[in-house]
Every structure is written in C-alpha cells, then in structure tokens.
Amino acid sequence: MDIELRGITKRFGEVVANSGVNLQIKAGEVLGLLGENGAGKSTMMNVLSGLYRPDEGEIVIDGKPVQFDGPGDGIRAGIGMVHQHFMLVPVFTVAENVVLGVEPTGPFDSLDLKTARKQVREINETYGLEVDPDALIENLPVGIQQRVEIIKVLFREADVLIFDEPTAVLTPQEVTDFFKIVRALKDAGKALVFITHKLHEILEIADRINVLRAGQIVGECLPGEKTDIELAEMMVGRPVNLEVEKKPYAPGEVLLDVKDLTILREDDSLAVDDVSFSVRRNEVVGIAGVQGNGQSALVEALAGVHRVAGGTISFEGKDITRTSARARHKMGFAHIPEDRLKNGVVTNFTIAENMVLNSYYDERYSKGVSMDWNAVNEHAAEYAAAFDVRTPSIFETLNHLSGGNQQKMVVAREMSRDTQLMIAAHPTRGLDVGSIEYIHSRLMHARDEGDAVLIVSSELDEVIALSDRILVMFKGRIVAEFGAGGRPVDKNDIGLAMAGATL
Amino acid sequence: MSEQQQAQTEKLAHQLLQRAAPSRTVYEDLIIVPVFAIVAALILGGLVMLATNVSLEAIGKSYVALIYGSVGSLGAWSETLTAATPLVLAGLGVAMGFRAGFFNIGAEGQVLMGGMAAVIAGFSFAGLPIYIHLPLALMAGILVGGFYAGIAGWLRAATGAHEVISTIMLNLISYRLVDYLLKVPFIQKSGRSDPISNAVLDSAQLPRLLDWIDPNLRVHGGLIIMLLAVWFCYWLLFKTTIGFEFRASGENADAARFAGMRSGLIVVLVMALAGALAGLAGANQVLGVLERASPGFSAGIGFNAISVALLGRSHPIGVLIAGLLFGALEAGGRQMQVDAGVSLDLIGIVQSLIIAFIAAPLLVRAVFPWGFRGKAASRKE
Ligand SMILES: Nc1ncnc2c1ncn2[C@@H]1O[C@H](COP(=O)(O)OP(=O)(O)OP(=O)(O)O)[C@@H](O)[C@H]1O
Numbered sequence: 064m065d066i067e068l069r070g071i072t073k074r075f076g077e078v079v080a081n082s083g084v085n086l087q088i089k090a091g092e093v094l095g096l097l098g099e100n101g102a103g104k105s106t107m108m109n110v111l112s113g114l115y116r117p118d119e120g121e122i123v124i125d126g127k128p129v130q131f132d133g134p135g136d137g138i139r140a141g142i143g144m145v146h147q148h149f150m151l152v153p154v155f156t157v158a159e160n161v162v163l164g165v166e167p168t169g170p171f172d173s174l175d176l177k178t179a180r181k182q183v184r185e186i187n188e189t190y191g192l193e194v195d196p197d198a199l200i201e202n203l204p205v206g207i208q209q210r211v212e213i214i215k216v217l218f219r220e221a222d223v224l225i226f227d228e229p230t231a232v233l234t235p236q237e238v239t240d241f242f243k244i245v246r247a248l249k250d251a252g253k254a255l256v257f258i259t260h261k262l263h264e265i266l267e268i269a270d271r272i273n274v275l276r277a278g279q280i281v282g283e284c285l286p287g288e289k290t291d292i293e294l295a296e297m298m299v300g301r302p303v304n305l306e307v308e309k310k311p312y313a314p315g316e317v318l319l320d321v322k323d324l325t326i327l328r329e330d331d332s333l334a335v336d337d338v339s340f341s342v343r344r345n346e347v348v349g350i351a352g353v354q355g356n357g358q359s360a361l362v363e364a365l366a367g368v369h370r371v372a373g374g375t376i377s378f379e380g381k382d383i384t385r386t387s388a389r390a391r392h393k394m395g396f397a398h399i400p401e402d403r404l405k406n407g408v409v410t411n412f413t414i415a416e417n418m419v420l421n422s423y424y425d426e427r428y429s430k431g432v433s434m435d436w437n438a439v440n441e442h443a444a445e446y447a448a449a450f451d452v453r454t455p456s457i458f459e460t461l462n463h464l465s466g467g468n469q470q471k472m473v474v475a476r477e478m479s480r481d482t483q484l485m486i487a488a489h490p491t492r493g494l495d496v497g498s499i500e501y502i503h504s505r506l507m508h509a510r511d512e513g514d515a516v517l518i519v520s521s522e523l524d525e526v527i528a529l530s531d532r533i534l535v536m537f538k539g540r541i542v543a544e545f546g547a548g549g550r551p552v553d554k555n556d557i558g559l560a561m562a563g564a565t566l
Numbered sequence: 567m568s569e570q571q572q573a574q575t576e577k578l579a580h581q582l583l584q585r586a587a588p589s590r591t592v593y594e595d596l597i598i599v600p601v602f603a604i605v606a607a608l609i610l611g612g613l614v615m616l617a618t619n620v621s622l623e624a625i626g627k628s629y630v631a632l633i634y635g636s637v638g639s640l641g642a643w644s645e646t647l648t649a650a651t652p653l654v655l656a657g658l659g660v661a662m663g664f665r666a667g668f669f670n671i672g673a674e675g676q677v678l679m680g681g682m683a684a685v686i687a688g689f690s691f692a693g694l695p696i697y698i699h700l701p702l703a704l705m706a707g708i709l710v711g712g713f714y715a716g717i718a719g720w721l722r723a724a725t726g727a728h729e730v731i732s733t734i735m736l737n738l739i740s741y742r743l744v745d746y747l748l749k750v751p752f753i754q755k756s757g758r759s760d761p762i763s764n765a766v767l768d769s770a771q772l773p774r775l776l777d778w779i780d781p782n783l784r785v786h787g788g789l790i791i792m793l794l795a796v797w798f799c800y801w802l803l804f805k806t807t808i809g810f811e812f813r814a815s816g817e818n819a820d821a822a823r824f825a826g827m828r829s830g831l832i833v834v835l836v837m838a839l840a841g842a843l844a845g846l847a848g849a850n851q852v853l854g855v856l857e858r859a860s861p862g863f864s865a866g867i868g869f870n871a872i873s874v875a876l877l878g879r880s881h882p883i884g885v886l887i888a889g890l891l892f893g894a895l896e897a898g899g900r901q902m903q904v905d906a907g908v909s910l911d912l913i914g915i916v917q918s919l920i921i922a923f924i925a926a927p928l929l930v931r932a933v934f935p936w937g938f939r940g941k942a943a944s945r946k947e
C-alpha cells in the first residue's frame with residue numbers, strides 16, 4: 064500500500080504545526096522522519112492516522128483520496144500507529160490487550176479468548192516477536208510492551224505502521240531486537256514510518272529520510288548520502304557539535320555520600336542492595352545499567368520520594384536519610400525524574416505553573432500564602448526562552464507542547480536554580496540534537512561551577528561522554544566502577560558489566 | 567552567552583508572556599454547551615410531561631410559571647437567592663474537594679452537623695448582642711462541619727480509607743446523631759414530644775435583607791456570606807500556595823508528591839475546608855430560613871451540592887452560577903406546582919436532565935451541530 068500526503072496543513076489556534084507538507088510512504092520501505100522538537104512530526108503522523116483532521120491538503124491511498132473522521136477510519140484503511148506512550152491496560156494479559164475493542168466473540172457474544180490467543184501466536188511467528196500471549200502487561204519490560212503495541216496494530220491488519228520515537232525508552236539490546244522486527248515487517252511488504260532523534264539509528268534502518276523543520280519538509284535524502292553531522296545541520300539549521308566539550312577533571316570535596324543503602328520495591332523485593340558510593344563537587348558520576356536494575360529506585364530515594372529500608376544518605380556530612388523531598392530541594396537538590404509525564408509535570412497546568420511546581424513556596428514566587436503570579440510568569444518566560452522551549456506562550460497548557468519540549472521544560476525548571484546536586488535521570492530523552500548539545504553544556508557548566516552531578520541513562524554513549532566516573536548497576540548492586548580510580552573507561556567492558564559479567 | 571544571544575533570549579521571553587485570546591472551544595464549552603443543555607433538558611422535560619398525560623397547554627403554563635416563579639418578580643428573585651445560598655456554599659465545599667482530587671459525598675452529613683451546632687449555639691447564649699452571637703453561631707457551624715469532614719480526611723491520610731466510603735458512613739451516622747440530639751432535653755423544644763429543637767434566638771438570626779420593602783421577602787444575610795465564600799474560594803484556589811497544592815494534587819498526585827507537597831496534610835486541609843463550607847451552609851439554613859432544626863432539615867442540600875459542583879466545573883464562579891440555576895429551578899418549581907399543578911418530581915427530572923446534558927458536552931455537540939464551529943480537540947500523546 065502506497066500513501067501520499069499532499070499539501071497537509073494543520074494549525075492549532077495560531078500555531079502552524081504542519082504547513083503544506085508533501086510526503087510519500089511506500090510499501091516495503093522504511094521512511095525515516097527527522098526534525099527538531101516541535102517541528103511537527105507527531106502532528107503529521109496523527110493526521111495520517113486519522114486522529115487529527117488536516118486544515119488543508121489530502122491523504123491519498125493507492126491513488127485514491129480519502130478522508131478520516133477519527134482514528135477508527137485510519138485503522139480501517141490499514142494505518143496503525145504505535146504511540147510513544149503505550150496505551151495498554153496493565154492488569155490485562157497480552158492477548159486481552161491486543162483484542163481490546165475488536166474482541167472476537169463466540170456464542171451469545173461471549174469473549175473468545177482462545178481464538179485471540181491463537182491469533183497472537185500466529186502474528187508472533189510471522190514476525191518473530193516472541194511475546195507470551197498470557198503474560199500480564201505489568202510484568203513485562205518496556206521493550207516487550209512495545210511489541211504488544213505492534214501486535215495490536217498488526218492484529219487490526221495494518222499495512223502502514225507508524226512508530227513515533229519507539230527507541231526513546233529502549234535499551235541498546237532492545238533497540239537491536241526492535242530493528243529485527245522492523246526488518247521483518249518491511250520484508251512482509253508493510254510500509255513503515257520511523258521517527259527518532261538518534262541519527263545513527265535512522266542511518267541504520269531508514270531507506271529514505273525526510274527532514275522536517277518548523278512544519279515544513281526541508282530536505283529529503285538517502286541514508287548513504289549524508290553523515291550524521293550533515294543530517295544534524297539540516298535539522299537544526301546550524302552546525303551542531305555532537306561531541307561534549309569537557310574541562311579537565313578536578314573533583315572537590317565529597318558532597319553526597321551513600322552508605323550501605325538498601326531499598327525495597329512496593330512488593331518488598333530488593334530494588335537496591337547494599338550500595339555505597341559518593342559524588343564530589345565538580346564531578347559527574349554516571350550510573351549505567353539496563354533498565355530495571357534498581358537505578359530508578361536509587362534516584363527516587365536520593366530525591367527523597369522513595370522510602371529507604373536501610374543504610375544512610377549524607378549530604379555535606381549531614382545525615383539526610385529521613386529528610387523530606389522538600390527539605391532536600393531547599394538544600395539545593397535538583398531532580399529530573401525518569402518519567403516526566405507521570406512524575407515531573409501536571410499536563411493540565413500551564414507552562415508557568417509547571418515551571419514553579421516544586422518551588423512555588425520560594426519567596427521569589429510567593430509572599431506568605433499569596434502567590435506572586437507576575438514574578439512566576441516573568442521567571443517562567445525567562446527560563447523557557449533560555450532553554451528554547453517552543454511554545455507560543457507560557458500560558459499554554461503543557462499537553463499542548465511537543466514531547467521533546469515537555470522534557471525541555473522539566474530540565475529548564477530543574478536547572479534554572481542555584482543547585483548543589485543535580486540528579487538527572489535520562490535528561491535528554493526525546494530531545495533533538497540541538498537541545499541535547501545545549502543541555503549537555505549546561506550540565507558541564509553546573510559541574511564546573513561546583514555542583515555534584517549524578518546522571519542515570521540507558522544511553523551508554525551519553526553516560527560515557529558526560530561522566531568523570533561510571534558506576535555500573537546490576538541486580539540492585541554496583542558491580543563495577545570505571546574512570547578515575549576504577550578501570551579505564553571502555554564501552555565494551557561497561558556493556559559486559561551491565562549484562563552481569565564479572566570483569 | 568554572547569550579548570547578541572542574551573538580547574535575543576530576552577526578546578523571546580517577552581513574547582512568551584503574551585496571552586493568547588481564549589479559543590473558540592473554551593467559549594463554546596463554557597457558554598454554548600450549558601445554554602443548549604438547558605434548552606435540550608426543557609424540551610425533553612416537556613416530552614416527559616406529555617408522556618405522563620399533561621396537556622400541551624399545561625406544559626406551556628408550567629414553563630411560564632417556572633420562569634415567573636424564579637425571576638419574574640422581586641419575590642421570585644428573593645426565593646431563588648434564598649434557595650441558591652446553601653447550595654452554593656455546600657457546592658463550593660464539594661468543588662474544593664474535587665479540585666484536590668477527593669470525591670467528598672459527605673456534604674449532607676456536614677450540613678446536618680454544622681446546622682445542629684449552629685442551632686445549639688443559636689439558642690444557647692441569651693443576652694448576647696447580635697454582632698457577637700451571630701458570628702459565634704456561624705463559627706460553630708463552620709468548626710463542627712470542618713471537624714466532621716476532617717475525620718474523613720484524617721482517615722484517608724492515616725489509614726488510606728477511601729473518602730467515598732468514609733463520607734457515606736459519616737452521612738449515615740449524622741442522620742441518627744441528629745435524631746438523637748433532637749431528643750436531648752437541653753436541645754429539644756420544651757413541651758414537645760416530637761424531635762424538634764429550640765428556636766434560634768433573634769440575636770443569632772441572619773437578618774433579612776429586604777424586609778423594609780416587604781416582610782415576606784426571605785432573602786437574608788447568608789447571601790452576602792455566600793458571595794464572600796465564592797470570592798474566598800477563588801482567591802484560595804488561584805492566588806495562594808495552598809490552592810496551588812490543592813490543584814496540583816488533584817491533577818497529578820504523583821507529580822505533586824515528587825514536587826515535595828505533603829498529600830496527607832492536603833487531604834486533611836481540603837476536607838476540613840469542604841466541611842467548613844458545608845457546615846456554613848447548614849448554619850445558613852437554620853439561622854436564616856428554618857430558625858430551628860428538625861429531622862432531615864438538610865433537605866438534600868448536601869447531595870444537590872455535588873451536582874452543583876459538577877455542573878460548575880469545580881470552579882467557584884461556575885459553582886455560583888450553577889447554584890443560582892438550581893435555586894431558580896427550586897423556586898420556579900414551586901410556582902409550577904401551584905400554577906399548573908405539575909408535580910414537583912417533574913422539576914427533579916428536568917434538573918437531572920440538565921445535569922446529564924451538561925455533563926455530556928459531546929452529546930450536546932452532536933444534538934446541536936450547528937451551534938459549534940471549534941472542534942473539540944484534545945491532544946493525545
Ligand atoms: N493539541 C495541540 N494544541 C496546541 N499546539 C499543539 C498541539 N499539538 C501540537 N502542538 C504544537 O504543534 C507543534 C508541533 O508539535 P509536534 O508534537 O508535532 O512536534 P514533534 O515534531 O513531534 O516534536 P518532538 O520531537 O518534541 O516530539 C509544536 O509547536 C506544538 O507545540
């Protein structure tokens with residue numbers, strides 16, 4: 064099935080998200096879409112899948128113009144979208160989730176799960192997905208949950224699959240597996256659209272690349288024709304430095320000291336098991352590890368939002384194991400949470416309100432109980448401008464921002480303060496190369512100003528580029544240390560340690 | 567940063583401070599949907615009446631009576647406002663709970679408890695001047711209502727007991743407690759065997775506002791208190807740090823916790839505030855309208871308050887408007903019954919239909935497609 068978008072324009076109030084976009088999607092081909100945060104990629108795909116109705120232009124399927132009045136029409140026409148935020152029911156099984164809304168029924172309208180399971184298995188085999196139809200979603204890692212989303216779309220017999228930043232939340236191994244699936248789908252004659260901010264991924268998997276800027280297609284090329292640096296420049300419109308510039312390592316005194324820390328998950332299983340480490344001023348410590356090895360719990364405990372079962376956390380020599388998140392915030396802790404939508408922002412609040420979500424009580428923003436909204440707005444505008452959060456106004460609610468701009472807003476909030484300790488979980492997830500360059504330089508700046516910086520990321524390249532020392536977590540323990548006093552930094556060795564090999 | 571970049575950032579920051587005009591969708595949601603909902607409800611209500619063998623003429627007459635009885639004369643306005651006052655007060659309480667993410671079903675019990683406290687304070691301290699006695703009685707209603715709801719808040723914070731269950735239980739307890747209290751010798755009117763309280767002393771009664779025009783105009787000082795409460799809730803929600811915490815917890819409790827807000831404190835605070843407002847509604851009834859307490863004197867105000875809060879989209883101004891609408895329906899409904907002989911139950915049906923339509927904006931949009939240009943678009947990601 065071939066699809067053509069002709070002159071698509073989509074406006075949100077005064078914001079023009081897409082303007083006159085032409086795009087071709089062909090069967091048996093992967094179309095890679097690149098573009099800055101807020102360039103209009105997700106909007107365009109939402110138009111294609113029928114979620115948004117374009118203001119101008121038309122969608123042509125195999126030569127025939129079509130009109131979609133909702134996502135139902137899109138899926139009936141064979142267009143399926145795998146959203147970045149999965150829409151799965153956690154307490155349902157894989158099979159139940161897959162058939163949700165299109166359940167096969169037996170006599171008396173009863174739910175025929177047996178057929179459903181069988182169909183899921185067939186899809187599994189055809190594309191090499193390897194998902195247990197009876198597993199509960201909540202027990203599955205992110206990578207597998209994503210496959211469930213793919214099965215959902217295939218179950219509805221989609222010929223066109225749209226992936227909006229599918230790799231943002233995947234580990235490197237999961238990305239490799241995901242690409243295998245993409246190739247299998249391609250070989251089966253499906254048309255695929257792949258959105259990402261990671262240039263090496265698009266060079267690896269795309270057959271054709273389109274670059275979007277400010278709602279318009281600004282370039283088309285084949286992966287062999289361009290290098291990542293050229294692509295980055297095409298995207299952002301200026302030369303981008305993909306390397307992190309780093310001053311020499313000159314650590315100061317110990318600021319954060321963690322001793323024998325043990326943390327339990329909600330079900331009382333061990334998340335962090337007897338971990339000790341410290342972070343000094345003027346130092347960046349990176350925590351590398353495959354997701355699910357305790358990093359999230361560790362970060363949350365350090366930020367004061369997760370209970371500690373044993374051990375101590377000290378800051379500037381004082382025991383802060385039991386102090387509240389608010390008290391730590393006042394001491395100069397900054398925390399960029401891993402799951403920004405769930406824990407970092409209130410999507411129905413304005414950007415201004417979100418910008419002061421954890422500092423509204425500060426005397427800059429309120430006198431007694433009375434909020435000083437003028438001060439809030441002015442600071443919010445300043446921070447949003449400095450971090451290039453793309454929005455028409457700070458009075459826009461957060462859910463009107465593009466994914467990457469939501470992330471930038473959180474980073475702007477946490478970095479626009481006089482901080483001592485920066486705890487950043489996946490600080491650049493979902494950001495375009497230009498923004499990554501800026502955030503990295505800000506992190507380095509914080510380090511050079513005397514902050515202690517702790518970075519958690521599944522992006523190994525990022526951890527290596529930023530960190531002075533790298534700790535590898537595996538099954539709740541720190542199993543290896545690289546850099547400074549530890550082993551020499553070596554990507555391969557770190558990867559092995561992350562997989563649990565003893566070095 | 568170079569100077570040029572700095573200047574550019576400043577310019578951008580300035581642009582970001584610009585407010586966009588409210589979009590058409592907002593305007594449609596706030597004004598057109600409710601108007602159409604009311605029209606649709608009245609039409610459907612008429613059909614219901616037709617189906618119950620009410621003649622077309624009587625239906626026409628009854629709708630005229632509805633309008634006449636609610637806004638057609640000074641007396642009608644007075645009745646509308648008198649009926650609206652406690653609904654707005656209790657509705658504000660429920661709305662504040664909604665804003666913070668708590669489904670407080672307990673306004674009815676809080677109205678009863680606050681009302682009882684106000685009655686007791688109102689007949690107890692003979693000889694006090696009005697400027698001391700009246701505030702004292704009102705305060706009694708506020709404090710007891712707040713304390714009673716605070717129990718549910720505390721149960722939630724300390725034990726995780728869901729507020730829907732605990733407030734329903736507290737409602738049931740309050741019914742029996744009122745029955746019991748009304749038989750206590752010190753409270754029960756002397757010489758009566760039925761459960762009825764002593765009368766509130768003159769010095770604790772909310773003064774009527776328009777009795778210099780006509781002594782039958784019942785609208786009383788509670789109206790002013792109600793308007794102050796609307797302003798107070800608006801100020802609290804949107805201009806204070808406490809309101810910011812309420813709204814943040816209501817919208818995303820996880821993010822609020824990560825931002826260092828204390829959910830336990832917030833739930834107790836917001837429930838106490840909700841109870842205080844409902845208690846004030848109860849006090850308003852006994853001190854301004856009823857002059858004494860009898861079983862069930864709350865007359866469902868606490869339950870209607872939930873509808874008022876929902877209809878008002880949990881916004882203080884919205885609650886005010888919704889409360890006025892309910893007050894008008896109540897006052898007009900009485901007139902409808904008198905003039906056209908239509909049963910009061912039908913008013914209840916029309917009321918419910920209005921709520922149903924307003925609660926389902928998409929339905930209204932579907933029924934009256936020509937009324938809307940902006941498409942109800944919500945972002946999915
Ligand atoms: N529902 C909406 N209301 C208002 N503006 C919107 C809405 N959805 C998107 N926008 C605006 O449209 C523009 C394009 O957004 P879109 O989500 O398509 O960007 P994107 O290219 O996917 O970016 P990212 O890489 O950050 O995900 C942005 O400026 C965004 O603020």
Ligand SMILES: [Mg+2]
Nearest residue numbers: 104105465466
């Ligand atoms: Mg996007």
